[in-house]
Amino acid sequence: MNRRSLIDLNADLGEGFGIWTLTDDTALLSIVSTANVACGFHAGDAPTMRHVCRAAALLGVRVGAHVAYRDLAGFGRYSLAIDPSMIYDEVLYQIGALAAFTHAAGSRIRHVKPHGALYHDAARDEAIARAVVAATHDYDGGLAVMGLPGSGLQRAAVERGITFVAEGFADRAYNSDGSLVPRSARGVHEDSEVIIEQALALATGTAFRSVQGDELRLDVDSICVHGDTPGAVHHARALREALGRRGFTITSDLS
Amino acid sequence: MNRRSLIDLNADLGEGFGIWTLTDDTALLSIVSTANVACGFHAGDAPTMRHVCRAAALLGVRVGAHVAYRDLAGFGRYSLAIDPSMIYDEVLYQIGALAAFTHAAGSRIRHVKPHGALYHDAARDEAIARAVVAATHDYDGGLAVMGLPGSGLQRAAVERGITFVAEGFADRAYNSDGSLVPRSARGVHEDSEVIIEQALALATGTAFRSVQGDELRLDVDSICVHGDTPGAVHHARALREALGRRGFTITSDLS
């Protein structure tokens, strides 16, 4: 089977806390092949973590720990200038907490993905990237790390012998260097044709346009579907169907 | 070897948070054979959890998750009337979080002990006891649960086929029914002779006096040494030496 006819779809799930919900976890779990689950630091109370892990186990969706800075009020969107050693400790804490729920569900976690500010900090700061990778490795050397292709996080994972899952964003604008255009700078695509076009380019490894107008080609293993916007479920389903029509099988098992 | 010549000494450790410390973890780890480690809900930030788990692994001290209600401001000392299902979820979360640190230290957790108000609630409320036991069991059926002998927690553990580690308190006064006299009602012994006397009675399974003046005989596997008082280390060391002089070996391996 052609490697390129398989693609993983991932979503950030369990992003509620207590009475509050953000993501439609049940609906998205029926669409994606991989769920990155909040672990209580930026979102994710324990009942939500249990619910998502159980449902994912039933549906065969791959689960990873979506680890973040400890900041509920800021949803993990702001950098916290803690030492890499504290990042290591807090990432390890979150991995373990989530793993308890996959474990109780008869499943296991398979990867770690940093969230929000930690995602960006781990992409560009080597010490932070290494802290995230080390925590992942020390928990279980068989876990993968998910992040931006070409990022510092990828280099740190490779250096440590950890599998890296490169993800692309169908609905986010890119700079020519492969970094994401900030949301606040019109970095989010809203036209569904543009989104599907970009998803197909990412899935097939063909070129698409950066905001600077250059051709950009990214080698990704997974496409991230956003779950925290109105219409998220609708967009995700449309994307899945478009990929299906183009001959792709949605699966987290890319090996 | 006579079963009664072995006794476990346990202490509640890692009870700091961030800049704050309460227990002298390093000193106590050189005295006890079992450490119940705070998991972030009543105390226990991630760096402290890592430190205690690493040191315990080096010293061969058995580690358990000291699980609590989510209440840093109250140190887990106040009952929170959440549903048993939420207790299940939050206990599971804490077990997993701690297990990440034992795991990274090349070790593993071996038991779960409720802390503070959850300790007392699990002793007298069946639904709460079952929630704690179920979370322990669903994480790993090989884990033990530690608590008061004769408590509801013991019954729930037995019912579920989980090993129960009965603990006694050398420095706490008991009622004739085996329950603890509250700290606020002169429930804490301060005379070190009384403490050592009671420890020996607990270790040998012989009788000692309840506050009502009755003879009380408790069958315990472990004696809890308090770590959160001034002089805690001194008392713990004295107790260990007294037990040693009476022929006891301090060990968590009672099988």
Next chain:
Amino acid sequence: MNRRSLIDLNADLGEGFGIWTLTDDTALLSIVSTANVACGFHAGDAPTMRHVCRAAALLGVRVGAHVAYRDLAGFGRYSLAIDPSMIYDEVLYQIGALAAFTHAAGSRIRHVKPHGALYHDAARDEAIARAVVAATHDYDGGLAVMGLPGSGLQRAAVERGITFVAEGFADRAYNSDGSLVPRSARGVHEDSEVIIEQALALATGTAFRSVQGDELRLDVDSICVHGDTPGAVHHARALREALGRRGFTITSDLS
């Protein structure tokens, strides 16, 4: 003007936290005359508190502190068995925090209303009621306390010389003793005719039926409109209009 032709409508607002929202604060502020604003313990991050207090000041809506047990994960819905002295301290903290935002908005807080489990605990436990009232009084003896008519909170307020604002619920079923039927026991009316009927009975001080079938007559100063349900805004607006058609003026100024 007839006292009974004036009625206050109140809603619990600001019940989001960080990225999460629950109540449509802007819409409800255009409907009600009184806003009870979450203070960070069960909900209510600082930006939300600022926003609600500013909008309320512009619209002339009375603002009160909606004080709760410290429990974001449980939305303040679970009793926490802390001492009355700690309740006093934590209520005082919340009143002050909210008052900073009314103050910065050129306005001031006018009352205190307990939320969730604290609402129910203060209604039936004298020591808790007195703690809430004392904190209110010690902050400003001119503040009112809002709660259930006939409750322990009302008695404690009267005892202390604090104004009590009795509130009724148009959409909640009552027991014959004036207590609320729990939500989980079919305690919420959904038929809008029933809701409006009950609101009019409350506003006019005439009788309506308890779930036991008895006639119940409650003397209330304010009717609470729920903001945390789908359709909340629609129901609140319909209620306001129905009261208007029956000759009522919606105002927090009942003196």
Next chain:
Amino acid sequence: MNRRSLIDLNADLGEGFGIWTLTDDTALLSIVSTANVACGFHAGDAPTMRHVCRAAALLGVRVGAHVAYRDLAGFGRYSLAIDPSMIYDEVLYQIGALAAFTHAAGSRIRHVKPHGALYHDAARDEAIARAVVAATHDYDGGLAVMGLPGSGLQRAAVERGITFVAEGFADRAYNSDGSLVPRSARGVHEDSEVIIEQALALATGTAFRSVQGDELRLDVDSICVHGDTPGAVHHARALREALGRRGFTITSDLS
């Protein structure tokens, strides 16, 4: 009376949380003339805030809000890259929360001092300095702001017409530009003669040596006494006595 024969001594107090204590608040309140009280974000639970504010009111010690980033686990020592508008909101929240306790104690807050990372960020980042000053001003234009002489915070305060209380550190080494040498870079004096010498230089406005060996002259209104180190009380008392012997009156009333 000569302006220079008056000097304020300030300490950061109430830096415990729940069961944990850090500062010996009672002892230090008998030594200093100004207390900067933690407001719950980096430390400071409500009972501690009440205790410190009551004791300060009895002793006539000036109270200010020691405001911080929301980070108990990191004690406010790490920068959090939130927007200035969120800093404004969270500072306002903390001012109000503390003011409730001074108010209930029959006293009032008199100033605001940023803590930890916020102290340093407000010294060098104009937007952050302005956010802190604006929150202070919007709470009460009569409040002062305390910080490093010559800092961005001072400029922002002056710009807004807010009184600035310049503080110096007797036990911290300075760079020639007036900034503090980090603690981690041998920035803390331990020799009590050096400490007293530097305090006298600060109190009299005479020169002392920076770590680079230059003469440094700082115009300060207050000298900060650290309360979070072993021996803090002893050092503070010695400093107070040395200033007394040199003819200084310790007072927060410098006008």
